Amino acid sequence: MRHLYLGIVTLFLVILKTYSQNPIISHSFTADPTARVFDGKVYLYPSHDIKSPVERLKDWFCMEDYHIYSSQNLVDWTDHGVILSQNNVPWVDSESYSMWAPDCVYKNGKYYFYFPAKPKNMKVFSVGVAVSDTPYGPFMPDWKPIEGIQGIDPCVLIDKQGSAYIYWAGNGLRMARLKDNMKELASAPVLIEGLPEGFKEGPFVFERNGKYYLTFPWVKDKMETLAYAMGNSPSGPFEFKGIIMDESPTGCWTNHHSIVEYNGQWYLFYHHNDFSPEADKRRSVRIDSLTFNSDGTIVKVKPTLRGVGITDARMKIQIDRYSAISKEGVSVSFVNDENKFEGWKCRLEKIKSWIQYNRVDFGSQPVQEVKMRVKSDKGGVVKIVADDEDIATVKIPAGKDWCVVKACVEKAPVGVCDIRVSLQKGASVEIDWIGFDAVPWSAGAFETRKYRNFFAEMGYSQAEIDAKLEKVFNDVFYGVNKxxxxxxxxxxxxxxxxxxxxxxxxxxxxxxxxxxxxxxxxxxxxxxxxxxxxxxxxxxxxxxxxxxxxxxxxxxxxxxxxxxxxxxxxxxxxxxxxxxxxxxxxxxxxxxxxxxxxxxxxxxxxxxxxxxxxxxxxxxxxxxxxxxxxxxxxxxxxxxxxxxxxxxxxxxxxxxxxxERSREYLHKSIHPVTGLNPDYNNYDGSLLHSDGIIGDAFRFDSWRVPMNIALDYSWACADREWQQEYGNKIQNFLYGQGLYDFKDQYNVDGSPVKEVLQAGEYKQLRHSLGLVATAAAVSLVCTDVKCEEFVKQLWEAKHVPYEDGYLDKYYDGLLRLFAFMHLSGRYQIIFPQ
Missing domain, CATH: 1.50.10.10 (Glycosyltransferase)
Incomplete structure (x- = not known):
């Protein structure tokens, strides 16, 4: 058997990045979101819809495991992987696919994860609990479900006195007290009275200003609304107040939610079938802001595509997740109907038609160019405006294939702006995304299974790229420099x-x-x-x-x-x-x-x-x-x-x-100004202060660090902001030394080395091909447009002897090949076949 490791709790805690707009998770289906705030982060505990592997559930809900996601800004979400599965909970029927809406709370130093599932040899649902020392697991499931609960969608509230209450759905909404061990009921279940007639499920209870809110999905007509009642204690009585969110306008039968306060703002987490409009049993999580009236009642939330959070101007901006749109001439559809997780595109079809995207952060450094991924049979011209100021005009070439076009930014905005894209000439211009300056990718290949072809972005044809890569490969393995x-x-x-x-x-x-x-x-x-x-x-x-x-x-x-x-x-x-x-x-x-x-x-x-x-x-x-x-x-x-x-x-x-430790270590090892690192150092990132020539300076070993960080970004993208800062920093330093003149050895503060480390029989500072290669490879993470100059230099560089006759076939040759693999998208994670 290949898959030998079956722990009690699955521990594939692979960190992956998503993008910010609704829906917030773009690589898999997520539903029934319970959001909690732990240690200054928002943790999201959703259920996980999948396409049914069994015939009996092909048109019904099918869920086999749970993932956990976390974020500090509600824009970048980290997937901590599967934390619990129907295959590793002792009492759950492993063929039931019924791991429905969960919850997680913290008490007395432990995190308690509550989940519904079908027990073995039973038709009714039970609720189980798994325990962890951290909010992201690993979670150890109890050997049996909580006695006394038959139902779904558990929610747990811990009041200000530390008492715990559990709520669930099953022939109405019910509740009970929990014992201090958080695994047993301390009181008999009671039916919550005073709620409107009609099917109700998914209770979520929270407290604000001394009032307790019992919120729940409610089938008012044919589809679920989100509704709520209020009371003065966790056990009620609750008075029905009204609707939080109306029925889906596009026919998604269910909705399910949670409401949390984070950094002074309240948010509604809910789901919709964005990525599966043809099947409303595969849903995706959304977020929108939520507010209250002066009397404590909730202002009805209108669902948006834009969602929440501020988007970095130097990343891909999915303008199809718009904030506003012209009355005519704009449509939104999937980029690829065969793989809807590729997201959407917008089509500008009429002169002066426009689409607007709010809250884009341009920072304090002026951007230099705008990039757009576009397609237009006949071509056209679009104008980009930031807060009513024209900033760029982009000519769209005629063609049947997607391409990335660039244009200079005429007046660079700063700070957070709203941007508007409008059609000035032509018709039927399709836009996948826009961004400013280098626009590095925002997700890693563990998630997307896609790799950036930087050479193609710079305009080299695929035939040119393939030929160049084959030549560099042959140079290492079969050529005169082999x-x-x-x-x-x-x-x-x-x-x-x-x-x-x-x-x-x-x-x-x-x-x-x-x-x-x-x-x-x-x-x-x-x-x-x-x-x-x-x-x-x-x-x-x-x-x-x-x-x-x-x-x-x-x-x-x-x-x-x-x-x-x-x-x-x-x-x-x-x-x-x-x-x-x-x-x-x-x-x-x-x-x-x-x-x-x-x-x-x-x-x-x-x-x-x-x-x-x-x-x-x-x-x-x-x-x-x-x-x-x-x-x-x-x-x-x-x-x-x-x-x-x-x-x-x-x-x-x-x-x-x-x-995680390795990423933390690299932060400490990199000089904060130059981006350089020593060849060797202590585990805490400090210099060895050794007497030898090798150790404290940036020399031959150190060249590999830019390329290694590019690989981590390309595959995992788990440390995006720091890695982007690093890439810009080291390229800024090298560029400052002269793009075609920077040397291969420096002290980490950027000063010249006192003694040059020799290579073989040669001892001289050089503009070494190996460092040229790795400095180009790190362009995969950079946001500054100068990264393209580093890539161009590598493309044009020859692997020939230096002026003194020295030729490093080995180290220069291998690093050059790795860099070409990176920048052509050919250095890949090899998944099991």
Missing amino acids: VYFEVGDSMAYISDLKNHDVRTEGLSYGMMIAVQFDRKDIFDRLWRWCKKYMQHQKGMFEGYFAWSCQTDGTRNSEGPASDGELYYVTSLIFASNRWGNESGINYLAEAQNILDCSMKKVGKDAVTPFINIEHQLITFTPTRFGAKFTDPSYHLPAFYEVWARWAYDGRSRFWRECA
């Missing part, structure tokens, strides 16, 4: 020619490149050489690899360098996902062996794990004397995300935490 050498009929190595050796760095890089290009032949040859000559099969280094060997396999050093192990594990997992494990090499078992051998090293004479257990950070090199420091260029948080999903080694939560 570093790949085959041995016999089954092995091969990659050599650092300038140092006359074979390194785990290069071999593991080669394996990653091979699996990305679907070259099983190259991958298997490299792995066999590694396993035969480099991997220790026994002894204190068992499972580790000798980091340097001669080309005949003789070891120059017995000890490992941890970046090799990092790449070996990830590339082997990808090989398993792509090719399976039945073709002569069990790739997954080899990856698990490396991890197991490392993590099981204990005792005073044992070599340390290559992931420091205390700090959860990668070591520079594991030793018997402790792992003293780390290397910023070894940090690839997204690799740990891969391990958490597909290593199946029982350590998913640990690897997920390693990714």
Whole structure:
């Protein structure tokens, strides 16, 4: 069996970003949203609609698990992954697909997650509880449901005195007190009286200014409204007050909600079938602001497409989620009817027709250009206005395919503005999105399974891009500058020619490149050489690899360098996902062996794990004397995300935490002005203050950091704002040194190094191709338009000897290839086939 890890609670806590407008989650269906505020964040606990895998539910609600999402700004939402499934709750029928509307509350240092489901061998619903130390899990479900509750949609209120009340639906709305253990009823269930006739479900109760609000979906006619009653205590009596939100104008039968206050504003979370208009049993969560009258009654909420929050001008702005629209000449439809999660487009069909999007933050730095993804058979011209000031005019070319067009911003706005896009010439101009300056993507490939082709955005044709990438690949593996050498009929190595050796760095890089290009032949040859000559099969280094060997396999050093192990594990997992494990090499078992051998090293004479257990950070090199420091260029948080999903080694939560610790560490390692980092440093990000030439300065190892951060952004996009600041910062520094003149070694504060570290037999500062490559790769995260100049420089750069005759076929060649893979969208997560 492939999927060996079945914990009590699923722990794939993969962080993914979504965009801000309604609906707020754009990669999967979400419904029945309960929002709670914990530790200054909003946590969202929805149910999860899926297309039914069983015939009996093909036209009904089908839900098998729960995800948790969180946000600090109601714009960027983090998906913490599946926290509970029908397959890991002991009392739930694992074929019921009935994990309906949940809730979560905090009391006495614990988080209690309440959920309805169908028990085994029973037709009626029960309500269970799972407990965690954190609001995002892992949650441990109780072995049985709460006795005395038969119903759905639990909601729990903890009053100011600390007493807990639970409410649910089932032949009306009911309530009871909870015991202090939060798992048992302290009173008999009672029916809540005084509510209007008609079907009611999904109670949500909250307190404001001493008044208690009992809110609920209510079928007033044929579809659900959101309604409410008010009382002076958690147990009522409640007096019906009216409607919070009317029935869906587009025929979504259900609605379900929660109401919370966050940063001084009240919000209504609810659902609609935006991504599934043809089937109202697959819903998506929305948010709109909610206000109260002076007497405490609720002002009816009108649902919007714009939603809440402020949108960054330098990200994609989905103007189809409009704030206002002209009376005629504008329509909104899906970009792709076959995959509605790709979102919507707007069509401007009449001269002077317009669409407006409010609350766009341009910041304090003036934007320079606007970008739009557009399509128009006959072409046209659109005008962009910010707060009634004309800021740009964009010419749309005629064509049948989508393209990204650019135009200069004539008058740059600052601060938060409302923008309006109107048609000035032509007809039938379709707009997917607009944005300003570089417009990096806002979601990672773990979520979208899509990769940015930066070269295509700059106007290079796909034929040009493919040809260039093939040439760069062949330069490394088969050309006059090759570093790949085959041995016999089954092995091969990659050599650092300038140092006359074979390194785990290069071999593991080669394996990653091979699996990305679907070259099983190259991958298997490299792995066999590694396993035969480099991997220790026994002894204190068992499972580790000798980091340097001669080309005949003789070891120059017995000890490992941890970046090799990092790449070996990830590339082997990808090989398993792509090719399976039945073709002569069990790739997954080899990856698990490396991890197991490392993590099981204990005792005073044992070599340390290559992931420091205390700090959860990668070591520079594991030793018997402790792992003293780390290397910023070894940090690839997204690799740990891969391990958490597909290593199946029982350590998913640990690897997920390693990714978070690694991102936090990088914040501390980067100079706040220059964006430079040292080659090595302490686990807290401070400099080693070593006496050696290698260590405290930005040198050869350090070049990899920009590219590594670009990879984490491209795959996970879990640290978006900081990574964008970093990318702009390091490119600003290098640009300030001269785009075609910046050197390959600096002190981290940007000052010149006192002593130059030599490369092979050469000792000279250069404008090195390897750094040119990684400085271009980080453009994937940048918001400043100068990033395009870095990419153009890489595209045009030649891999030829420098002025002094030095040519680094190995390091420059590999980094150049990786950068081309990144910028063409060819460095990808390999999901299981």
